[in-house]
Amino acid sequence: MRATVIHGTRDIRLEEAPRPTLAGTGRDAIVRVVAACICGSDLWPYRGVTETAEPKRIGHEFVGVVEEVGDGVTGVAPGDFVIAPFYDCDMTCAHCQNGVSPSCQNSNWWGRDDRDGHFADGAQGEFVRVPTADGSLTVVPGPIDDAMVPHLLTLSDVMGTGWHAAVSAGVARGSTVVVVGDGAVGLCGVIAAQQLGAARIIAMSRHADRQALAREFGATDIVAERGDAGIEAIMRLTDGLGADSVLECVGTAESMDQAIRAARPGGRVGYVGVPHGGAELPIRTLFSRNVGVAGGIAPVRNYVDALLPLVLDGTIQPGRVFDRELPLDEVVEGYRLMDEREAIKVLLRP
Amino acid sequence: MRATVIHGTRDIRLEEAPRPTLAGTGRDAIVRVVAACICGSDLWPYRGVTETAEPKRIGHEFVGVVEEVGDGVTGVAPGDFVIAPFYDCDMTCAHCQNGVSPSCQNSNWWGRDDRDGHFADGAQGEFVRVPTADGSLTVVPGPIDDAMVPHLLTLSDVMGTGWHAAVSAGVARGSTVVVVGDGAVGLCGVIAAQQLGAARIIAMSRHADRQALAREFGATDIVAERGDAGIEAIMRLTDGLGADSVLECVGTAESMDQAIRAARPGGRVGYVGVPHGGAELPIRTLFSRNVGVAGGIAPVRNYVDALLPLVLDGTIQPGRVFDRELPLDEVVEGYRLMDEREAIKVLLRP
Structure with a gap:
């Protein structure tokens, strides 16, 4: 599959990467990315403000459709349209229950190995393995109007x-x-x-x-x-x-x-x-x-249940922050637009 | 009258000072101090952690009896037993109304000139001129049992x-x-x-x-x-x-x-x-x-209305933090006891 990799300052590349598979933990899911985007915080390594020691997969905001789930997953099923937060979390530990899911005792970041040593893909690609599907993913009742996708995507982060x-x-x-x-x-x-x-x-x-x-x-x-x-x-x-x-x-x-x-x-x-x-x-x-x-690091997974109805009924239209939409193939141009402030926020469609 | 003056590191003296009089602002009151005390923050200049550039009157916690009030004062009257906060405030400005009386737009600290250039005495002395009597002072309904005095005094600060x-x-x-x-x-x-x-x-x-x-x-x-x-x-x-x-x-x-x-x-x-x-x-x-x-700097004047009933009915007994009581004449010994941690907090009676 295609996936975005950052190699260093202003060096973003779309590359071929292995399509993820279930890792056998019983807790994970494979999600086909419907839309991802570029975050202001992605510009820190892009601009060299933070160092990129070695090439790494990038992107942490996505919505998509579940392709496969592990044996123990009960909350999502193949075909579900889901929103992922910008981190993986279980929503059952004390910190998640206290409303601070980024401090989940089993949390993980996209583009890194999870606690079991299995890779969790970056979001700026075609597929993502989600380590803790029942915790991280929120199912959006379908069918999903395509015009709703940008609004739903903002619940992933911004x-x-x-x-x-x-x-x-x-x-x-x-x-x-x-x-x-x-x-x-x-x-x-x-x-x-x-x-x-x-x-x-x-x-x-x-x-x-x-x-x-x-x-x-x-x-x-x-x-x-x-x-x-x-x-x-x-x-x-x-x-x-x-x-x-x-x-x-x-x-x-x-x-x-x-x-x-x-x-x-x-x-x-x-x-x-x-x-x-x-x-x-x-x-x-x-x-x-x-x-x-x-x-601090926003517990967006804890907020999604309250915000999703406001998005679905049109009370709020946060997806309007996306003023440019590009195919994933043009991700390099997307970073340039964000870096040079020609766009507020760029949405990517694989 | 007698009043406490700090001259420098570990140099505390009880001295003769002018007995305060009404300044003609119409807003002030003269209070006879019934009890004052030594604060942990008084130990900062005492220990030389903060510099004492010139001798100055010290002490910011007191309860007492009103002796005289200015023409425009309506909330307190001679004979009233009152609690003063550790700062002077009007309780009518926007910041006071927002619950942050230490940021009063007309605030003042004890032991300094007020906004009109009239002196407000330090609290470790016999009498204090209170610049904004209606704002700062809370009347305690009498008669006041002497055993209640330490508890009331804690509402001034701690x-x-x-x-x-x-x-x-x-x-x-x-x-x-x-x-x-x-x-x-x-x-x-x-x-x-x-x-x-x-x-x-x-x-x-x-x-x-x-x-x-x-x-x-x-x-x-x-x-x-x-x-x-x-x-x-x-x-x-x-x-x-x-x-x-x-x-x-x-x-x-x-x-x-x-x-x-x-x-x-x-x-x-x-x-x-x-x-x-x-x-x-x-x-x-x-x-x-x-x-x-x-x-931050505690808005104790904003809290006193809620805390006073709890003190008066014995629900809380904060005055137990005073483990030593001395006559004002022994204020130097009081500082030594606090400094050497021989006392938690020293109450002074003029």
Whole structure:
């Protein structure tokens, strides 16, 4: 089958790889990928911000159709249309039950060997072996309209991640919210804030197309400035108080600084951008203003049951963050479009 | 009048100071101090951890009887027994209304000039001018039994601060809680966790007297170890998971490290120890385990209305953290007792 491999900085290749087979664990499934996509976090190794020591399979977001299941799998069956989270998890351990499935005691990442030493494919390919099918996969009742696929695919990562930012930031009915970051996750954070009842949603964005989508998703205000000017703009919009909740959806030291300074005393920052740049959290600033910080690797598998109905009935349309769709054969072009910000998020069809 | 002045490292003196008078703002009150005390945070300048550039009045916790009030004061009257928080606040600004009175837009600290340039006395003395009487002072319905005074005095700081740690850590019914720090605040944190319904409260303490008091306050387990051994002990007690909520009640880099490592994935650290030592919060550790951190300068004035009834009806007895009582004349000895850990907390009677 065809699968995407990253070899190093800006070196993405579509290659032939062995088509996966059941490993005999009794817990796994083979899924034919219907749609995958490129994540902002895939750009970290692509840009060389994180090192790629040796070639490795890449991609962690996919939806597809189950082809085969292991003997012990009871929750999914061949022919089911399924959503996978961006990690594998069992949903039965204490951490999964506590709502933190990325910390699953049997968790695994795509593109690596699982705990039993069997490979779990990366998602940017034709087929994926899912180590813990009953835990990871959510069945979508069929038939699936093709137009629904992009929306469903966001439940694999970006919509659930935006939701986690909003939940972690304590967004509640009537909240004033700032969203730092206008990538797919930030835009999904706007959707989440709107769904959780925010009265005011200030999106920080410098790109006209993203500003427009943010407004359609529920943003009431746009701040294009960054740094001190950005904070001044937010303070003007909030009577000098700052926001109740701030969603940090980038992961750089600069974006976290913006987020902390945008929060009012007693406010909360929910962060989901993978931290890069080495800066730690400034404890004395947080302490003196009682600003809390929560978030992390989003437990999207725990959120999918709540979000799927909102997608299926059209209440939310997070798939609109995909502004480009390419065949898998053009995955290299997909990375280029994302890297050069010519696309917000690229959907890939094998 | 007599008032306590810090001149430098381990140089505390009881001196003569002008008895305060109303400043003409119409908002202030003169309170005769009935009881004050020495705080763990007073030990930072006492020990030279923070510099004392010039002699200054010290002490920020007191209860007393109102002697005089400014023209515009309506909430308190001469003769009222009152509790003051460890800061002055108006309780009418947006931050106070949001529950974060230490960030009051008109806030002030004891022992400094207020926003109008009039002095607000330190609390370890005979009288204090309170700049914003209607906001800061809570009237306790009389008559006041002398045995009730220590309990009421804790609402000025340590009980409200322990409460803030527990609230910030998200303690809820059934929670497993770890309390880092066995000083007066940590012990009050045990009380708070117990009141908020924690099912299990693990107190980290190496001192037999404090361990005993922690147990009487509701601790179900004691961990005497620190560092890696302390974390191992907590993991043994929690099936290897860690705690839902951790109260960080010390303020050193080591204690915060203990707190973060003691939390389960998805857990929360509530911290109230004034941060010392320069270490920032390790964002990648927090991110990878979804551990949230919240807390800061405790809004004790916002909590006093909820806590006062629990003190008055004997539900909680936080005043038991005072294991020594001295006349104000012996304030120097009081600091020595606290510094050398011969006392948990020293109460002073002018």
